[in-house]
Amino acid sequence: RVPNVVIRRLVLYLRTLVDMDIRSDENLFISSQELGERAGVTAAQVRKDLALFGEFGKQGVGYHALSLMRELQAILKVDRDIAVGLVGAGELGMAMTRYNIRRYNQNPDYLFRMAALFDIDPEKIGKDVEGVPIFPVQEMEERVRELNIQIMTIAVPAAVAQEITDMVVRSGVKAILNFAPIKLTVPSDVHLYSADVSLDLQQLAYYL
Amino acid sequence: RVPNVVIRRLVLYLRTLVDMDIRSDENLFISSQELGERAGVTAAQVRKDLALFGEFGKQGVGYHALSLMRELQAILKVDRDIAVGLVGAGELGMAMTRYNIRRYNQNPDYLFRMAALFDIDPEKIGKDVEGVPIFPVQEMEERVRELNIQIMTIAVPAAVAQEITDMVVRSGVKAILNFAPIKLTVPSDVHLYSADVSLDLQQLAYYL
Ligand SMILES: NC(=O)c1ccc[n+]([C@@H]2O[C@H](COP(=O)([O-])OP(=O)(O)OC[C@H]3O[C@@H](n4cnc5c(N)ncnc54)[C@H](O)[C@@H]3O)[C@@H](O)[C@H]2O)c1
Ligand SMILES: NC(=O)c1ccc[n+]([C@@H]2O[C@H](COP(=O)([O-])OP(=O)(O)OC[C@H]3O[C@@H](n4cnc5c(N)ncnc54)[C@H](O)[C@@H]3O)[C@@H](O)[C@H]2O)c1
Incomplete structure (x- = not known):
């Protein structure tokens, strides 16, 4: 199992390449030095990370940018x-959903498609967000199967987050992005990532 | 200047210690091994990062957990x-604000205090979020000075994000947390961090 911090860096390398809009340039090469500078790591770290997955670059020439991007997308x-x-189709959930829909519609390399929202509020159930339906939370298991949902985002209040996570696990989803500010427990075959805006604030505080 | 990726790891070490709720235990020691495992990095990486800032641990004994937490808070x-x-007191802005207020009120180690929101919508200006006022964006410069705002979060639509960022920089703020999905440019003495939920999704996708 590759450590999570390595995967996080690969995501940054891919993002860096996608942001450089190289899709049109067949002849562009990028050095580990340049890729490292743009992603905030050393050139040696770039080479070490990529070497875990195969031989992509040539000594002295660097990496063929377009091929590297395709390889990273496959990995x-x-x-x-x-x-x-x-x-949890509340304020955070709605903001995240609209953001994802917009990114998916604008960028061919963005492949996360919002498939469904779930909530318990009768005012919200039966509505939709730019075409994405809001189902009652009781229908989670059947909708996950029907729509082949592979990642579930949790945007419910902390008090119900563990109970909702257990439902998500029972429905067969193996990857969870959690926003509720509590420690969740999941079985070892489920991958959980808890996002937290305060980590971003703490990082910024250092530079004051 | 310490690289950003090191600061990001220190934030994780601090968060790990705060989550362990060690405040009451004067006699707790933690090894670089255990701290590394909880934070998702190697023991060697923990030692290398901490050594940049001084001698905190003893060979074979580990780090005194409470002192390490205080040192990290100071750094x-x-x-x-x-x-x-x-x-941008919209859906994302309101969710982030309420979240920060709740964390600040619940945890004595959480020191980010929401001081003010800014918007252009007449329906929102003059209102407040749990006591935090929503000011017109034209008053930013004077309110930043009056309230000593040190970090500004950007939660406006992408189309106006650069214009708003320029206003924030003019008002003297040196650290910006950006959520708008565009590349912003800031002067070299301003530190900008762009949060992006799609990075979290991409990291999870690897484990499917
Ligand atoms: N990690 C972060 O950085 C961060 C930032 C902002 C908010 N948050 C967290 O995100 C969560 C959502 O915040 P918000 O401001 O959108 O809250 P909100 O109250 O606006 O939304 C919560 C939604 O969850 C729904 N809900 C409640 N119980 C449910 C259940 N049992 N099953 C299904 N749906 C249920 C509600 O009907 C509502 O639509 C909170 O836990 C908050 O602390 C985290
Ligand atoms: N990075 C991420 O992961 C992520 C996730 C969700 C949303 N977003 C982004 O966050 C931003 C906000 O999203 P939202 O869903 O809350 O949108 P929203 O439309 O609900 O809120 C935008 C707010 O900005 C205000 N505003 C508009 N122009 C302004 C100006 N010139 N000065 C001051 N205020 C102004 C509006 O009045 C509104 O209150 C968008 O850019 C969106 O793409 C990013």
């Missing part, structure tokens, strides 16, 4: 559509 | 209140 499994669900 | 400058502002 990170973003070379195909991934259906994403979200529980 | 990351979170041993004092930091006033945070936010521009």
Whole structure:
């Protein structure tokens, strides 16, 4: 199992390449030095990370940018559509959903498709967000199967987050992005990542 | 200047210690091995990072957990209140603001205090979020000075994000947390961090 911090760096390398908009340039090469500078790591770290997955670059020439991008997309499994669900169509959930829909519609390399939202509020159930339906949370298991949802985002209040996570696990989803500010427990075959805006604030505080 | 990726790891070490709720245990020691495992990095990486800032641990004994936590708070400058502002009191802005207020009220180690929101919508200006006022964006410069706002969060639509960022820089703020999905340019003495939920999704996709 490759450590999570390595995967996080690969995601940054891919993002760096996508941001450079290299899609049109067949002849562009990029050195580990340049890729490292843009991603905030050393050139040696770039070479060490990529070497875990195969031989991509040539000594002295660097990496063929377009091929490296395709390789990273394949490693990170973003070379195909991934259906994403979200529980808790509140303020955070709605903002995240609209953001994802916009990115998906604008960028061909962005492959996270919002498939469904889930909530318990009768005012919200039966509505949709730019075409993405809001289902009752009781229908989670059947909708996950029907829509092949592979990642579920948790945007419910902390008090119900563990109970909702257990439902998500029972429905067969193996990857969870959690926003609720509590420590969740999941079985060892489920991958959980807890996002937290305060980490970003703490990082900025250092530079004051 | 310490590289950003090192600061990001220090934030994780601090968060790990805060999450272990060690505040009450004067006699707790933690090894670089255990701290590394909880934070997702190698023991050697922990030692290398901490050594940049001084001698904290003893060979074979580990780090005194409470002292290490205080040292990290001092390094990351979170041993004092930091006033945070936010521009764009929309769905994301409101969710982030309420989240920060709740964390600040619940946890004595959480030192980011929401001081003010800014917006252009007449329906929102003059209101407040749990006591935090929403000011017109034209008043930013004077309110930043009056409230000593040190970090500004950007939660406006991408189309106006650069224009708003320029206003924030003119008002004297040196640290910006950006959520708008565009590349912003800031002067070299301003530190900018762009959060992006799609990075979290891409990291999870690897494990599917
Ligand atoms: N990690 C971060 O950086 C961060 C930032 C902002 C908010 N948050 C967290 O995100 C969560 C959502 O915040 P918000 O501001 O959108 O709250 P909100 O109250 O606006 O939304 C919560 C939604 O969850 C729904 N809900 C409640 N119980 C449910 C259940 N049992 N099953 C299904 N749906 C249920 C509600 O109907 C509502 O639509 C909170 O836990 C908050 O602390 C985290
Ligand atoms: N990075 C991420 O992961 C992520 C996730 C969700 C949303 N977003 C982004 O966050 C931003 C906000 O999203 P939202 O869903 O809250 O949008 P929203 O439309 O609900 O809120 C935008 C707010 O900005 C205000 N505003 C508009 N122009 C302004 C100006 N010139 N000065 C001051 N305020 C102004 C509006 O009045 C509104 O209150 C968008 O750019 C969106 O793409 C990013």
